[in-house]
Amino acid sequence: MSHPTRRFTAVVNPTAGGSTAAAALLKVARPLREAGAELETEYSDSLTHAQELARRAGERGRVVLAVGGDGIAGGIGGALSGTGTVLGLIPAGRGNDFARALGLPTDPAVLARVLLHHAPRPVDTVEIESAVHHRTVVLGSVYAGVDALANRHANHTALLRGAASYYAGGLRAVATWRPARYRVTVDGEEHAHHGYTVVAANSPYYGSGRLIAPDARVDDGLLEVVMISHAPRRLFFALMRELRTGAHVNRLQVRVLRGREIRIEADRPVPYGADGEVEATLPVTARVLPGALDVLY
Template sequence: MTTQGGRAYSFLINPLSGGGAAPAAVVPVARILRDAGAKVDVTYSPGPHAILDIVDTAVARGEVVVSVGGDGMLSSIAGQVSALGGTLGIVPAGRGNDFARMLGLPSHAGDVARILLEGTPRPIDLLSVRLGDAARRVVAGSVYTGVDAVAGEIVDKVRWLPRKLQYPYAAVHSLATYRPARVSVVIDGENHEFQAATVVVANSGYYGSGMKIAPTAEVDDGLLDVVVIEAASRRGLLQSLPKVYDGAHVDRPEVHVMRGRTVQVSGTPAVPMGGDGEPLGHLPGSAGDAARIDVLPGALNLLLPR
């Protein structure tokens, strides 16, 4: 992981992250690292398949792979870095940055560079997601189905709005048109049935650009926090939305919080599913085809403050 001047880094940038802010965010960080004697390579994301080849090469060289972007960018490479036994760093530069928020990571260039230079690799958990015949996906923060996944689809269509307004706008509009689903949530073999507005399987406590959906979640406890919000009136859900930002929603009677290591989710209708801001598909209709989410304890070495 070291060169004569210190660590070596391979920065991977999603140029669309943060409404195009990611490329500018990396410049001062890379400058500080180079001034400190580190070797820094910067690559703009060439697509999902080519980027994995870049990760392979970087890890083989002993370089720290650095995700520059948001939660989607992080999740797109975290699984590969984990599988190869590499180390990952983060430059938060997306719209949500919820995983960075969970970890208390700074956004100021000097502070980010200091963590990359002096931080300690710490093992954190990841999520493994299997949905139908699709290939396994690895997600860092959370997997969700229902009104929040609908909101994620809306966010992708309203990039013309200022970043701070995109998620609140999407949340309100998705709540106004949501269709509750009859879901089966099997946690470590125990089945639970709900008429639900949303189901969230969380490694990180935050999603949706700052919503504290799973207040008790920890990224290194080897457990998944499962949050189910039962269907209520649209007015009731709209009134409870502000409570999600500080985690107070878990005190409401329609909110259920459970924990486990393996979660299977199925139900009807086939509402969207998402993971870390990216679409995953739709909720399977039968238990035999249920989406399966497993925790991967200590799967990823992530550079964090000492």
């Protein structure tokens, strides 16, 4: 089914990825325009501004293209959740984990064909509620623990990019981490957990290609809850390596649950994050919004 008359608005955040995002857009823009599609570009000066631009474009009946990494994809995807606006992704960030979950092609010409000709498909989004984020909607995962600390370190590491920044951030976080005592409530049922992290995953990937929740699906109306328990540091590093393949879920120290609403609490101030841009402290509730966003993939 062909859609040659699609009208696109690309939203680029120059502060995140800078010239990388603009270069990625240029490569996809040419085949889109050659196919007769209309494309306009909006440059935002913050994530809030990007969300506003996306909403306005959606109200004009345009397909919104989020150009950048998981922060802008999640921020714009969250803003468009429940609005009926169609979202397309042009991955140009450090992690691109949600684009990876959707199986989006990395070749710009092939990606342009997806954006031009594929019918929109509904995916789930995740509503986050906490004292800080009264109602924030994201796409990928909510993670509370050592990985949120690692992500903060990675975001503030100017010298490294991509997986290297996450790895360096991870080493720094693990070196200082003390296992926390969590209370995890999954669809009303409480679970005690002592360890490194709790991840409520809508997407299989996080942290620049790490397969944290191999069975997570973006369109099944459920979140995978991955809990990594306290373990000797040496074993934890082995487990971190296994995140590349998803083999960690077979270890005794890893428990996987499934549910629609997850409440995560801890006995001390534990950081949590989501989609690279959300940074706060527990407690938090993550609730799946089934099929709330139409995406081209």
